[in-house]
Amino acid sequence: MTVWLPDWLRHYRQEWLAGDVSAGVLVALLLVPQGLAYALVAGLPPQVGLYASLLPLLLYALLGRSHAQSVGPMAVTSLLVAASLAKLGLGSAGDYLLAAIWLALLSGAMLLLFGLLRLGFLADVLSEPVLAGFTAASALLIVLSQLGPLAGFRATGASLPAIVDNLWLHAGNYSQPALLLGLPALLLLWWARSGLPRLLHAWRLHGLLLAILSRGLPMLVLAGSMLLVAWLGWQGQLPQVGRIPAGLPAISLPALPASGLAALVLPAFFIALINYVQSLSVAQLLAIPRRETVDPDRELLALGACNLGAGLCGGFPVTGGLTRSIVNAEAGANTQLASLITMAMIAALLAWGSGLLASLPLSVLAATIMAAVAPQVRLQPLLQAWRADRSDAIAFAVTFLLVLWLGVDSGIIAGVVISLAAWLMKSSRPHMAELGLLPGGSHFRNVQRYPQCQTLPGVLILRIDESLYFGNARHVRDALLARLAAERQVHTLLLVMSAVNRVDVTALAMLQRLDETLAERGIRLQLAEVKGPVWDVMLGAGLAERFTGRVHLSTYAGWQALTPAPDFHI
């Protein structure tokens, strides 16, 4: 009997074990505070974040291809869940939890479906500047939203105005014990980002101990704060995690949510999209040093299964986390066995240790979120984009501001629209260059960049630097006619089509009408360097016959055909 096993397990080598074990332990130390904290960001009970770290880790280990991808709750996803559910106006906490679980199930089902339909290219609807703007603004929202819990009151609001409102309203209700624990924890964690590695290095610590001290610090801070609460007798004087149901979650299909499924479809789609983009980027980043390529459709399937699994064990949507996955890889994870060890540790905590977490102060959890997320508020991409391409910089800035102002859910829609609109606007006003022959050869160049180029009297050679389609057909025709109206002595227009990669039906109709208009005015329209695919489309539309005899293989062939024969009478 042959059992289906993932590749890494079938060919497992003993020497991989040490790395996998240490990485698995380390990621568990990181995942426990993250899971608890991100569940709170999503407005859910803290244990939901741990539930969402069980089946997904197992399913990715079985189905995923990335060796160190660590799937689980993530900050931006949690904020998206909070923003989506806030709009539904769900009455009870139970309804809210059910809706969050169904968001995981629906987005999982969508991802699976997209994977089966091989829609991996969906990740490409977000341009990098838009994604960077989205991530930076989301991170800033998360940091600001945690100011409330840091001071001992509830976080609400998923947009800047709502968060500021909330802070304004509750600022008077701050809890001294919460701040006295939270603020030092925040400062310690913040300092640890740069100071701790140097200190540990100076102390000549290395190996696993160094890793546990530097990477496990959030866990150590949480443990320390619980000891302090007990020692100072502050139990019950500040917001704490409280009693967590003991034991592992049951695996079951939950009851339908009060809001109905239809209201969750669109939010689930955007959560699926963001989670997929996030997880695919992590997988690709991890694949580079190992010289592997990532199959986007396979990632869709694996992530879809993970989210279905998260929902079935009562968790909320999950994705591959960048920080966790890098920690996993750096700590020596060789295979997905590391993730299975992480899962086993979290299961053990839930089964036997959940009582330990009850006294955990929420303000210290808030401090771990703020310290983890703050480095993602990066504005450097804005500067980089500004130097390369203004419109990309504008896309970043607009997405950033819209996410802050409207919240992550509207922001992501705006981001997709801005990405596409910016690109289409650029293609709607194509660059056109007048060409001339470089002396002593058969090459043609832009006469404005190479003034030494020769031209033929009465012949205008124009290169259109864009595919022709409905978005620019009208503009190209108007620009050509305006150009010809300005240069009245032209009798032949030679269009160089080397940069026209595709034409659509709208552009074909434009070319035909342009030819008719020019013929009426006594101007010949000729084409050069028409690409194979473009010519095929012209053949299909019956336009090719019309141009027979007027299409040149190269611009130089056109030049030679259009050069007047030498007059032998002189």
Add this chain to the structure above:
Amino acid sequence: MTVWLPDWLRHYRQEWLAGDVSAGVLVALLLVPQGLAYALVAGLPPQVGLYASLLPLLLYALLGRSHAQSVGPMAVTSLLVAASLAKLGLGSAGDYLLAAIWLALLSGAMLLLFGLLRLGFLADVLSEPVLAGFTAASALLIVLSQLGPLAGFRATGASLPAIVDNLWLHAGNYSQPALLLGLPALLLLWWARSGLPRLLHAWRLHGLLLAILSRGLPMLVLAGSMLLVAWLGWQGQLPQVGRIPAGLPAISLPALPASGLAALVLPAFFIALINYVQSLSVAQLLAIPRRETVDPDRELLALGACNLGAGLCGGFPVTGGLTRSIVNAEAGANTQLASLITMAMIAALLAWGSGLLASLPLSVLAATIMAAVAPQVRLQPLLQAWRADRSDAIAFAVTFLLVLWLGVDSGIIAGVVISLAAWLMKSSRPHMAELGLLPGGSHFRNVQRYPQCQTLPGVLILRIDESLYFGNARHVRDALLARLAAERQVHTLLLVMSAVNRVDVTALAMLQRLDETLAERGIRLQLAEVKGPVWDVMLGAGLAERFTGRVHLSTYAGWQALTPAPDFHI
């Protein structure tokens, strides 16, 4: 004192007068039934269609540039108004009318704003197949929706299911007199499209009489039906237009609608978009034989003013009508004076003759709509698109079906999304060609189309036939890496960038990472024929320095540099 006057008026020539007068009269004969009928399509009292034909004609004559454009109520616009207002659930007929007037005011204000912002390219978000599918489906919906009024009961529904429901529900309530007048009128008008011109030609009629008989036939049919109603004593036995308020409408800013303005903003935007695309196409069609070009921004301003005017005199949204404008041009309109004459005739009818219209049977009006709109149910573009470009054909079919099923308002959104998505999907999977040197020259061609091409051992020359951007950067990288993995002996990859018209920040980051990955694997990445604008962006991003010395002016220069020096030892 110099008064501002439009060009055509300042340079008016006496010989233009005869054509302008006959065209103005003829268009009035066409516009009266159309105005009444399209108001009914929009669910409004019939006189609203005449009100919408007053100020807009004057304003276009003053501000517009097209000599024969005839602005007024149009079929598709009316259907859009009906579909948009149906969703608002407005209680009274007065609220419904107010909302329709505000749709005209809002879409007028938007068009003016777009014109001031020079957003004329907005017309280009709809590809021709999508627009054709939209128009054909809308026309079919209008024809079907008029089956009810033809049989003497009310038309409701703006989508196929709603219209079929309505017919099913009321089929028993048909009115015999309505059908007895409507059906013969429909058959007569339908026959007149092909039979009448031949007949009149055989009778050797020509000039104005022929034009009035053929173009004024709808008006004659309406007049005849009113005489029949009086003669047969059917007054009150079938649905009729009823009493129309006597006199011209007052010019005033109406009260705010019951729905609030916010609910009207999105419908007004789509109405503005469709009206603008429609009116711009008409203007461009009219400009071709006169060798004029159309300024899209100017058309935006003029159409915006027309719609504000329509709203201020109690009308609904208007646009340039294709049939009317062609009739206007063919009947000899030389200037916009023709439209002023049309307006004067409609004003006269409203002022002194509105009582004449009261007995007009609605079933005959329905017949004029069906006869006018049915020719627009054209499916030929589907066949043409199928032959040229399958995805354009699919875009047509999907838009057609969605408009039928969901109605015009959702259909237009779907149309825009389909237009853009189809184009982006094509650009997300760029064509790449391996190039070789054509023997005896310096030109390179696709080795698959030209098998005689030579290649260099260890050198892979690839031409990327698409601009590089976020939508395809990932795919291009994966495709290149897969290609290189398959051909293991390659030491140099030469990318020919002649067809790469633009790169964005996402693609720049991809190029940089690709270069790093290839360097690790011992493969050199070189570029050839990088375009000026692309190189500028690479310079701005600091990527140009990285590639210094590895960019060739032409593919042939790269070929020469990569050809191994001859080994003199042998």
